[in-house]
Amino acid sequence: MVFYKKCEICSSKISKLNSYIFNEEFDIYTLKCESCGANYQLRERFFSGIFSDITGILYFxxxxxxxxxxxxxxxxxxxxQVLFIIFVFIVLFIIIDFIEELIIRFITGKYILIKEKKEVKPELNLVKQIRIRIKNIIQRNRYEK
Incomplete structure (x- = not known):
């Protein structure tokens, strides 16, 4: 089931290779069921953010x-030498980014059914998640005093 997702509404198989398209209604890329028209948003799990940060360091x-x-x-x-280093940097960036995207899309990513536009949530990486949690803790402490 790495390359397919089972639709929660009509139980048909949705190909993750062919059905991942830009949805103008939600303004994001979604996985769309061709049978019933259901849309699924890719949500990265916590491991995906850590994986992305680690691959960034290894890439560098x-x-x-x-x-x-x-x-x-x-x-x-x-x-x-400088031109060669820049060339290696660009080529490896393209290769590693492509591999990372495939791993997140097919292995570690989770697809969530979208029913309304307000259910669409932006993707957050690990650094943004930590910033938001720290900001929430600071705001909570201000209100408690």
Missing amino acids: ILCFGAGFYYANKISSNTTI
Whole structure:
């Protein structure tokens, strides 16, 4: 069931590959059932945010490590080395971002049925979740005094 989601309304299989489209009504990307027209929003789980942060750190280390290592082997010209590091940075960014998106969409992501526009919630990464929780704690402490 990695590539399919079972519709909660009509019990048909929804392909996660073909049915993930931009929905103008909700102004987000949704998974749409072709049988009944139900829309599902991708919600990242807590693990997805941690995974995203870890891959960002690993991406930075891998990118500059590989860039500096191979840049010294390719040429002694500083301009060529800098261009090569930038090229490696861009290529690895595209590859790692694509892999991360696939993992979140097919393995760790959870699809929630959307019935009304007010049920649509923006996606939050780990840093934003922590900021919101700290802000709520501070506001709660202000009201208690």
